[in-house]
Amino acid sequence: MPPKKQLHLTAFMRPVSLHTGAWRYPGSHPDANFNLTHLKTFIQALEAAKFDAFFMADHLAVLNMPLEALKRSHTVTSFEPFTLLSALSQVTSRIGLAATASTTYDEPYHIARRFASLDHLSEGRAAWNMVTTGNPESAKNFGLDEHVEHGSRYKRAREFYDVVTGLWDSFADDAFVRDRESGTYVDVEKMHVLNHVGDELKVRGPLNIARPVQGWPVIVQAGQSDPGRQLAAETAEAVFCSPRDIDAAKALYDDIKGRAKAVGRDPEHLKILPAVLIVIGDSVEDAKEKRLRLDSLVHYDSAIASLSISLGSDASKFDPDGPLPKDLPETNASKTSQASVINLAEKEGLTVRQLAGRLGGYAGLAFVGTPESVADDLELWLEKGAADGFTVTFPFLPEGLESVTNKLVPELQRRGIFRKDYEGKTLREHLGLPRPKNRFFE
Template identity: 55%
Template sequence: MSRGQLTLLAMPSIHAGAWRYPGARPDFHANFEQMKWFAQTLEQGCFDGLFLPDTLAIRAAPLEALIKGHSVSTLDPLTLLPALAAVTQHIGLIATASTTYNEPYTLARRLASLDVISNGRAGWNLVTSSNPNEAANFGAEQHMEHSARYLRAREFSSVMDGLWESWEEDAFCRDVQTGCYFDPEKMHILDHKGPHFSVRGPLNVERPIQSRPVIVQAGASEAGRQIAAETAEVIFTYQTDLDGAQRFYTDMQSRAQAAGRPHKLKIIPAVFVVLGDSLEQAQEKRRQLDQLVDDASSLATLSIALGHDVSQYDETAPLPDIPESNASKSGRDRVIELAKKEELSIIALARRICGYQGLEMVGTATMVVEQMQHWFENGAADGFNIMFSHLPGGVSEFVEQVVPELQRRGLLRLQYEGNTFRENLGLATPPHGYSRC
């Protein structure tokens, strides 16, 4: 039995061969007109939100590998999304921004501004940076230790919440007759002093329309799960099978309850969708995409995922024991588990993860909808973060073929009903916290 409607988010394709696929736009990620078309097409398909991943450096890889991929040139989310807000009306706009290489005041102001500009459609994907080149871009020889990054992130999030409480909804009276621009009784000074940050406040932009942007988090390590349970409202996750997804779903809801957050989180697995008129046609499209990935680029991507250089090993041999590193722990563990589960050689593993190593739905539109419905109705997902086979064709196929079938089954809205991103997601407005400010 259906338990409501799916949440649909989307992001540009991350498949390393997608930019070379026939009919794809190689410059899609760095082209504003293409990104505008992307956001508007998603809105036509009644998607809840557009998610923009981001890092603050090009990936740590040899030059010969970097020149084979599209990841070296992407637009800054917090520059791009305000522009997209001006050419869309309903879709949520989620910016990835690091707590490791930002300051809370600056980021809180930028996200509050996005929320005001978009009339309440801002979201923040809270990340702790793991790319070693990011440290080098900010004057550090190496990253902060993994657990320390998460301690900083937790305080960062708390400061952001406090800054978004700087003003009450009606603080800005702007009374021309009396000359009073704001009511000082409705301004609140944060005056935070903690281990990582000292921030006075108040924020010099008015209260976000949603009270605060929708908070998104994707950490899957123990530390990542805990900060997500304490702070996030939407959880991105990489899952490959129904049983594992159900366990993750139950764990995250339990953690949120234990953290004193009774409202359910939205659990949104990422899924790579490849559509065809038949299963065989979709599978052939998937094979063609994988063949477009360069092996040097794949091996470099694998080294980044593991936090360990694999070029020293025989690429036709199985993956050896990999030492711990300061890279993303959940990502590393996921790759190692995949190698063991499918008994992949190093080069086969590299090709696989460079294409995509998470949940895949490959087939006809009906087959994809049936898989989504099965996961949704069996407690494994509240929706999906869709990654398309290629752009622009992949998103057009999805909106034209998958969306109508989801709507026919009552799994997706026919039109937007809420005024804000939070309302369309069915999320409650956070309670006021003025007393702590």
């Protein structure tokens, strides 16, 4: 029997849950997103469960929502990713550390240097979630009046990637000879001056740090749009995406792997890890009830606003505890969006209030059930070639995280589809990715 395909699991933290109601859930630590002690406990639990990586989402503006929503949000303020992950590198030894950093609002020299430094400090566990920063409010914190347009952001991102990886290759792995006798610290024949001059960037180099332990930190990206998928196919080693179901996931998987092959890459060296909210209960009903309870903690004002946007009509006029009215008015908003909300309400028998809580909380892909039923879901996606693993987001913490590490992971291990221990030391080794060759030196 051939060995079973293996799942990869990364924990998507912002810096704890993405779900707007999470901080109000019974047993939660309302300050957990901003309390290092709790974050240490979480990452140590994830490492004990042998997760591939701890993935720190990020954003660069507070005012990206109305004040009424902002006042209820626990995700708007947080530690900065590099400082947080560097601190966490010292209380862990194996789990990967993925930081989000923007190609639109930062400099390639800084970004190359910080990831190289994190990779050295963590002994080869750094990953860069390369984002172009979609939030249009960010521009205003960086001297601009208007957001940089989508096409320009992707053009700069592609060039930024070339510069950053070129800077990582500034020194051969054996450049630092440190020969006391001759007094030679670094062999300058093994140092490369990049001298990059492109349409968007001009960077001389070399980088002022030795080549990262992993050669290059692992490149992570979210590929959804067409330029996003193409950028991922050309550059990413792990893709974090948000398909709505297994068929959409399979199509996306095949598309991105096909594009990677078309540009001469080995599709095995690009892992597709859809984002999924996992809610575990003692029974499927229990898990569904937990989720409904969590959704009910999204404040109604925020929730109903989300529902109104999705429906393209004012949902605050509907009876909160009744079903969604049948005769919704025509909408100028997306008909697909309206149809999918109607479908969701019917499928799960949700009231207007419950539907609003769902849309205001977390409306993306979710696996909700027992450790066994969720393991079935994960295994099915893996087997069908819809995913190489998952970017897991937790509904509430610590309970929602502990139920994954203590109940779901042992079930996956029992099935032989998830590691019982780390086999390698670096994140590249966990993910089965090769160490990139230095383009300037053998």
